[in-house]
Amino acid sequence: MKFVRSVLVFALALCPAICSAQNASVTRDGSVTIVSQPDPNASLTGVEITIDAGLDRQQLSQNGLAALAAQTILETPIDNERLLDAVSSSGGSINFRIESHEVRFYVEALSADAPTVLTLFSHALSAPDFSAATVHAAREALYAKIAAQQGEPLDVGIQMLDLAVADGANSGSPPLGNPASLIQYSPSDVAAFYRAYYRRGNELISAVGRVDAVGERGLLALANTLPAGSTRAIETRVIPLRAQGQQLVARRAISSPWLVVDYAAPPFNSNDYGPMLVLSAFLQRTLGDIAEVPGTITPTLASQAVGAEYEFDTAPAKLTLYVDGGIGDAGQSFGAALSVVKLLGTTKIQGSIDQFKRIAEGDFGERASTLQEQAWLAGLFVQRTGSPAYLSATLRAIDATTPADLQRVAHRYLGNPTIALVLPRTSN
């Protein structure tokens, strides 16, 4: 297949005094896309590979199977050492995330070790070990991850809400499954899932940092690890919540109650992306100010116990607000934030919103500081917009936001929350 290559250089128009440019190139080889963000200043090479083998490839009865397949790859022995350890011994790391549609593996290594580490990963990716022992090890690893998540009230709340608001019943299921579902899958189930969905159709590889260490050939070799072919999502219907007030309650072994609230939000290729980033910054600041000890200069635990997260990559996108009831008064904090939200949607905003725009810029810049986030953002933007210029596009969207935009977005999206309460078990 013929290569189609376009090299793009994106200037950051909003910080002319200091920023130079985000260099990125996009290469397409049939159904595979390769995004490359070389950074000669980096010492590491990071590569994210995105495969259409996420939650929506699972039947409703296969909760956790996508994660088990991915974890099995990480546990696959290579020369008597599981991939995770082999990568670590070679000067790198590997992890994965299960998303609604995809699984994303992220491999990072010292640049000198990157070719070796990618070769190790390619080998495990192309021929995972589906022996009973390896699948058992993968299952045990997932149990440990799930147990850790269940001790994090925010994760518990978000997973409850995902189930309620996702596009499909399977795509909103817990990314790692749960112990009761995982125990049912035999090695052949895992192998069948892998054979069905680990295809290179629609595959995306996003490389960042010292990309020269692996070169275009190395990335292409990785891209061609999987067999050709593409797959389709399994459609499942979400059963609508019938309760009058959409409140979900769970009890876990935690020390204090948490309130987690989801609002619908625009996807990042919408005109409302910039205003929602600013609105999210505004809500984060408002919640923080309400919770914070007045007059403090540096962030305290009180302001870190509340937050607003705009998840623009999920399907559907959402804005999540959360309050830790163990620090301060969750009801008061959240009540005040809701009042502000209501006011925003109905009252004309007076004065400048510049400060919130700067906060949104700062938050995004901080988020985009690690190689893994940069690889993810570039890949995401290419998938949805065709361009890897996440930084300039985002800064432009924030800068263009007007008070009227903010009000419109508040009015459009912040009307109908779904609320999750994560409460301590009475037996704690």
Add this chain to the structure above:
Amino acid sequence: VTVRALLAMASCIALAFPLCASALPEQQSGTLPHGGTFIVASDLTAPTAAIDLWFRAPDAGYEGTMPGIARVAAASAAATKLEIGSSLAQMVTAAGGQLTISVYPDLVSVGIVVPPQAARRILAAATSAYFAPAIDAAALTDGEKDTMVQVLQQQYEADVLAQNALFEKLFVSAPGDQPPVPMTPTDVSRITLTDVQAFATRAFRSGNAFLTMAGAVDSAMLDAVTDGTAQSPDRPIDETTASSIPETSTEQADVAGAGIAWIGPPVSDERAATALDFIADYLFGDDGTAARAVQQQDPHVFLRGQFITLHDPGVMLVMLDGATSDGPQESVLAAVRAMQQPLAQPAFDAAREAFLYHINQQTQTPGEQADMLGWYAAEGAPNYAPGGSDYDRIARSLDPDYVAAVARRYLSRPAVVRIVEAAQSQTGSSI
């Protein structure tokens, strides 16, 4: 094609590229207009700019009698209204940035991360706030309040309590034996405006500063530094260690945990310090052998361990948050004892490569880079910052026998503090 053959091919590809990059971008360094040192590690493609100010200053004041004064002074300076009518803290917030103040026994640091377009303005404000401190009563009130919250918070942080208790055992005088954030609100409230002004004027002078910048910054920005008085820097502060350290003691608090510490080499012994960094990574990193053992023993215990590179001496410190029995601590001590024997060469090579990756991985963001540069410059070893080429070279020179020898020399006599929840304890002193 076998995996070995594939790996051999990969190695050949690797050899074709000049890949000995360090995590820290190329640095420019020099003297600030009114004295003090600057180090700039510029990466203009970074999405943020990090500006750090580091000062050599004792946490409990120059007489060692005022716990918390360094923290209060640093916070008060950040809260002081500058000529333009806003404080540094307000300016950083308005710019969409973050400001953190960290105090160690011998150092004070002010860390700022902002969007690139605000960097020059914030640099001017930060150097004005600290190099020409004009702390008034209102700023002191804010500085005290900020510190007071830290005092209250740390009552629930077992690792902080254990570290404070361990340092008090290891060192016989200030600043080492004093907690960087005082243990009681009274310590904070008795600090006067005069005390703070005198401390800030002496500690935060330009000549005593190490300005480190990383990310979307440029040395041309340094023309924004206009304040300061030209004086030579203070010498790095050394600690006096206790002649005998009681092996184990118990303290009461609102949370449970344990801490273990060993006296290590000074920063000037760079190879030994690096060996202890390696040991800390091998044992206490996320997937470290001791960390795994503790996790298997009790998944509710959170282990954190590191070698703290101080001017003289350094400290190997291990914290076991949530430990309510001796088991986790025994696991750690057993793992440390095992390091006194050399690792097999293949295992050592793998661990060293993993260690080098972790060092680079932890020095990725502008904030992390500015922190690393600032700490090591203030401790008197600016070229030895992890992520730099010197550190990389020393780490690659380590071998199993040397690491085992360092473990035998420095990790034989641990000091242990058990933090027991007050309700469970019958004896022991209260923190």
